[in-house]
Amino acid sequence: MKLLFAIKPFALSVLIFMLLNGCASLVSNNQINGDFYTLQTVPTHLVDTAVLESLVFKNEQTQKLLTQVEFHEQRLNMVAMTYSGLPIIQAKWQYDSGLVELVSAQFNDEVILRIIRDIQWVKWPVDTIKQGLSQGYTLIESTKNNEQVREIKNQNKVLVKITYTSKHIVLQNIAEQYELVIEQLNDK
Numbered sequence: 001m002k003l004l005f006a007i008k009p010f011a012l013s014v015l016i017f018m019l020l021n022g023c024a025s026l027v028s029n030n031q032i033n034g035d036f037y038t039l040q041t042v043p044t045h046l047v048d049t050a051v052l053e054s055l056v057f058k059n060e061q062t063q064k065l066l067t068q069v070e071f072h073e074q075r076l077n078m079v080a081m082t083y084s085g086l087p088i089i090q091a092k093w094q095y096d097s098g099l100v101e102l103v104s105a106q107f108n109d110e111v112i113l114r115i116i117r118d119i120q121w122v123k124w125p126v127d128t129i130k131q132g133l134s135q136g137y138t139l140i141e142s143t144k145n146n147e148q149v150r151e152i153k154n155q156n157k158v159l160v161k162i163t164y165t166s167k168h169i170v171l172q173n174i175a176e177q178y179e180l181v182i183e184q185l186n187d188k
Contacts, residue, residue, distance in 0.1 A: 036134040036154070037117055041095040043128055046071040052186040055080075059178040066185075069119060076116060091116075118180060122162055122169055126150070 050070040057063045065088070070077040074096065080089040091112050092101040099109050099116075107115075121129060126141050133139060133152070137159075141150050152160040159175040171180040 035114075035117070036137050036159075037121075037129075037152075038132045038134075039093070039095070039098075039113070039116060040120060040124060040128050040132045041074055042071050042076060043125055045125075046123065047073050050186070051184055054183045054185055056181040057178065058181070076119070078112075078116070078119075089115075114176075118171055118173075121150070121152070121160065122171060122182065 048071070050068060052066070052068050055065045055067055057065070064083050065080045066083060067078060067080045067089075074094055076093045078089065078091045078093075079087065081087045088104060088106050089112065090101070090103040091099065093099050093113075093116050099112060102109055102112055104112070120132070126139055130139050137152060137154050139150060139152050141148065143149070148164040150160075150162040150164075151158050159173070161172045161174065163170045163172075167183065169182040171182070173179070
């Protein structure tokens with residue numbers, strides 16, 4: 001009888017693992033439906049680096065996550081978990097293939113591609129981001145009050161504003177109505 005109770009949690013764990021692996025998907029494009037940005041290749045200065053970051057996502061609710069992103073030539077690997085240690089995302093994206101792996105019970109491929117897009121807007125060089133913007137969209141980078149600011153605009157209307165401070169990065173997506181506060185936890 002004790003063996004039966006020991007097997008049930010193990011079997012349940014195996015079943016959950018199999019279901020999560022079954023969620024893995026292949027998305028072959030690098031543009032999110034209705035978006036104005038096409039994902040770009042990993043810049044050379046980020047190849048073979050990794051960042052560990054704390055993210056606070058704010059819209060109707062506030063959500064805190066810990067993420068680790070590894071950058072490789074033509075590939076980005078990302079994992080995210082709650083502050084209590086519950087894993088919620090494992091994803092791999094390749095420039096030439098799109099999203100090639102996704103394990104997440106909470107987020108679909110479109111949400112993950114938006115997260116990767118936000119990573120690019122924050123970390124990629126301005127010239128690389130400009131290559132991915134649709135016609136009519138501009139990216140302007142400036143310095144205001146000792147803070148670096150990036151703004152993505154269309155018809156002089158700010159759609160996305162990214163502010164780099166000494167302690168964190170704030171991405172305000174006015175078009176999609178959310179804010180993302182990023183704090184890097186590992187050495188820069």
